[in-house]
Amino acid sequence: MAIIALVIIAPIFSIFYYAILGDTSLWPHLFSTVLPRYLTNTIILMFGVGGLSLVFGLTTAWIVTRYNFFGKKFFEWMLLLPAAVPAYIIAYTYTDFFEYAGPLQSLLRDIFGWTSSKDYWFPNVRSMGGAILVMSSVLYPYVYLMTRASFITTPISFFQTSSIYGRNSFFNVAIPFGRPGIIAGLALVLMETISDFGTVDYFAIETLTLGVFNVWLGMNSLSGASQISSILFMIVIVLLTLEYLGRRSRKFHEKYSGASYTPTQTVSGVKNSLLFLICLIPLSLGFIIPVSILLNFVIKGYSIINFFEIFQITLSSISLALISSSFIMLLSLLMIIVGAYKSNNFQKILIFFASSGYAFPGTILAVGIVVFVGWLNDLIYFRMSYAVGGFIILLFAYSIRFLAVGNGAITSGISRIHPNLLDASRTMGVSFFKSIRKIILPLLYTNLLVGGILVFVDILKELPITLLLRPFNFETLATYVYQYASDEMLEESAFAALIIVIAGLGPVIFLNRTITKSIKN
Template sequence: MPAIPSAAPSSSRAGKTWAALAAIAALIVVLPVAGLALQAVKGSSGLWANLLSSTLPVALVDTVILLAGVGLVVAVLGTTTAWLVTAYEFPGRRVLEWALLLPLAVPTYIIAYAYLDILHPIGSVQGAIRWILGYETPRQFRLPDIRSMFGCILLLGFVLYPYVYIPTRAMFLTQSGNLIDAARTLGISRRAVFWRVALPLARPAVAVGVALALMETLNDVGAAEFLGVKTMTVSIYTTWITRTDLPGASQIALALMLIVVALVAIERWARRKQRYATDARRSRGLTPQKVAPLKGMLFLAAGSVPILLGFIAPSFYLASEAWKRYQFAGLSSRLLDEAINTMTIATLTTVVTIGLGLTVAYAARIGQGRTSGALLRLSTIGYAAPGTVVAIGVLIVLAGLDQFIDRTAIDWLGVSTGLLFMGSGAAVVYALTVRFLAISAGGIEAGLSRIPASFDHASRTLGQTIGGTLRHVHLPLSKAAISAAALLVFVDCVKELPATLLLRPLNVETFATHLYGEAARGTYEEGSIAALAIVAISILPVILLSRVGRQPVWHSSNPG
């Protein structure tokens, strides 16, 4: 036992080292927010007055309406579909369980891109409707314009509802069947059970899902701009790029961050008193109720509508247009360059993000007190900030750093380094790391939390250091969680448009920025292959989620 006392100082030093590394990771995330605040303060005194009188009122109203509409749509779609596949047994239910996740594979800007062409007044869909109704020209009959607030709400809702579906279905699955049986014994119908028992218990999950969907709505810049909705995110982009007004963009971004903070606070306040507990030894899961064949067909048809509108229709359109483009002109040579750029940026960001996420998650595991937990939470604030907000903060920080390095190199070496970070793509990697560190840290923390603390004690008793315990115990046991986090980060980097669009170096295109450019010009067929590639890559986490959702839940009676 003499080794134990001598190991204590070493353990303390190692813990402080991990805490210092976690503090550096948190600082990396906080710096862009601090830079954004400083740039906003630098704005002229008349700038706020101009923004308040012209830009902000319209942008704020459109943002609030869009958030309210999307929140309502995703709450209704996500909750009803989750209850449908959980509470009822009908043909096709098992396919529907995982197929309802597929719209997650279609980024918001791609759904807008696809439907702008699908529902064009002289397109095939409206042409077929006019032919059926006996009309000949769009002047005689045309559907309401998809370029509207209503169209934007519907399209975003049909893409983002899985954020509510996933946690709500998980909550329904874990609800005790005994509660449902007790309610039925008291004379409550199956439909009333949903409103009076299941839904109240699932409100925390619904609130979390809606909050995530609204975060994605705030992050969107492509869909809103394509559909003519001037949100605050779009206003940040136009103020910065079109008007070259960085202080004004910073001030709008700061106002948007306040909205995000308010959303998070409201979500937590709304479920502050929500608690749910059950005795796993005495409870059983909810048993689906078998329904009549005709009713089952109606349930299957109703559950298939979100899949049809949110995934099948846009994916079929993209595949059709991509095939036409390939037959007409083959594959463009620039697609290879865009694929290399996309994969390079996503891979570098994934490596950096997983490294930092492992650092803060492991520091929180071995740390004592509130400091390590606070650093973990601080390192995840970037996910709550829209990509445009993070991009402006990163620009401010790295542009200043570029100028400092350039001046120092000129003074000391007589050589100009130029835009060392902004011109190399490092800014994009930095911004994406800030955005998605929460996914990495959260996933790895969840994996580490499943490893009993007794494993750490046994490892240390056998003479392993904290680092040795990480290498030989924690990494092997949590490799599945780390791999899943890496996959999610990689795919999110491929899909990310705002930060990549604003910070990419000159003449560097990714799939997302190529698609944005083609949609802005109205040349939809040119961007279809890039859009299809993004959707194909984005299916990977959907497959992962569907496999996780089908795994049996394991309960342990041993709290250790």
């Protein structure tokens, strides 16, 4: 296990290697000019996106778990859909919709008789606020999904206790108890935020990630870029460590088995409409509005529709995502179980580091992988150029990037399984592996699915790594969309962009069914 973790970490180290070995002569310049701005913007963006994603994710997860209201059945799974929409796509659609020439402002001008942009004020989408809104509305599903899994399994006894003392069941039971899930979701959101390039580039928000590319490509300094990436990495490590320290002294597993879970309340009337509305907001922002805009492009005939080509690309995208996500979840499962039951501290630290690939900008990580594989080439004559080799590299790269998602999902599940369970099974003379298979795995089933689906949609929309590491003549939906979208010709790629979303639908519905079923049992 330590070896697997090391292999996963190796490309990350090759980034550090460049960072440390490289010359540092750029730093005085960076410090005195752009770095403070990059850092401030990055922190504002992280707080903004983290905060708003929590608001969206927590409220909706709580509402659909705790209340029976009109629309609940739909919201349960629909709230996940924004996860399938790539952030850069949503950035394009929103700009298109809200800008001066877009439908909204045109309508306002018609209504109020304004003639030019000087006649009125309208917020610019391409701004920090716009970026926070756009990113939160597609990232909140991480919080929603992970938290909901926790909320559902919160023992009913806790609610009974809290109601005896007249405490608020959301703040005093659900949130504290759901903490592993909430944090796991939030950590993913934050990592995704700081590693994002597409959205910040499009909105021209100068974050550290944008800085990485200016230094790399503008100043021709890969080492400088690696150094800035390493700062990003440090930020994430500090965050994760703080969280770990805060959580260490607490336990989240339940003492009593066989207890039933979070009770539901049926509501109607005003309260029903209110709950409906609260759930509708993030869903509209992250799904309904952008998808309608894309649909509109397709209906108006702006987009290029080549069914045969798209079908082929869809097939290979889905295959790739399915294979990779299965592999990654297996890896995560193995890693976290070993980490939880069979590891010393050193191995635990390795496993911790192995899930940090999510915090690097995709392209930088891809370069780290390329460098590492190049080194492997020299060592064992491993030809990555062949088609099969190309896919192995992609699989490897996805594992490094998305292991954090799988690990997050499994960890939040395992931290809620009482260690006595395994011990009890062992004392009956059952072997470790059999105990895991019989006792632990069934308890982790939901978490495994949650992680798997998230990784699946993540890979479906993954761009920078696929772009750089794929074999010749190979397109995924994301790379296909990108060749138009990168030139701000979103209209042409609207159809393929819709397919990405639709391809994410199936697994999401399946996931929801399974979760619902697992509650009933």
